[in-house]
Ligand code: AMP
Ligand code: ZN
Ligand code: FE
């Protein structure tokens with residue numbers, strides 16, 4: 238069993254990278270990926286420990302991207318996972334992450350102001366104090382919970398922080414096509430995260446959205462996830478086969494910031510991500526490297542025309 242989707246306290250989880258490695262070993266996981274939002278800080282800290290302990294640790298990242306079906310529309314948020322993004326030493330992917338982190342900080346300033354407008358006693362400083370290198374919405378949720386404004390983390394999202402919440406503010410999200418391209422160029426494999434959470438328009442289906450993602454180079458789909466039931470797994474496995482995508486999977490463990498989701502076994506202990514998933518993902522990455530290490534689309538950024546229609 239493996240877990241290819243976890244968050245450390247370098248993004249919005251509560252376990253330190255050291256604790257994650259320890260917990261993975263205690264559980265007997267065959268491999269672990271730390272896939273923090275917009276940062277490799279957790280992976281970087283865990284890598285030497287995992288090496289010493291003999292744990293197969295996979296470099297991962299989770300990016301919030303925007304998919305527009307038509308230019309000029311607002312589009313939808315798509316969480317994109319990138320695996321093996323550490324293949325290229327030139328650092329351009331990491332410096333791009335710096336830009337995403339800046340837009341996140343700007344969003345946080347506006348979100349704190351919006352909450353205060355709603356009469357909530359909250360400062361950005363107290364939210365930031367809960368994180369290490371990065372502040373996310375689960376940190377806001379924690380403060381709202383601690384101060385008694387909401388009874389659970391989930392209600393903090395439902396009422397305030399989620400996309401339909403009273404205090405939701407947008408941040409600049411890269412286009413899905415650009416993010417896929419950058420992951421691929423950095424030697425990685427891009428996979429769409431928790432597809433059950435994709436919000437399709439009234440006339441759209443998840444299947445057709447995933448088809449559009451494939452057109453811009455998507456290589457994997459998260460079949461196994463804490464939010465997915467057995468029907469979801471079958472549906473997305475079938476979709477993976479149809480589009481030739483590598484199935485991926487993980488718990489999306491966030492420690493105390495997502496109560497009820499356990500490392501490895503997910504919600505209600507019902508998750509089991511088979512090791513073959515990692516073998517196939519590795520195969521894909523290795524094949525690409527042997528094909529010159531370059532994405533099929535070449536080394537230039539996707540032009541507007543090459544992006545989604
Ligand atoms: P951020 O990257 O700061 O925008 O926060 C994103 C994280 O917030 C996700 O990884 C989830 O853990 C959590 N999250 C986002 N939307 C919801 C929601 N509607 N309900 C519960 N958690 C959510
Ligand atoms: Zn998160
Ligand atoms: Fe996500």
Ligand code: FE
Nearest residue numbers: 242244299489
């Ligand atoms: Fe996640």
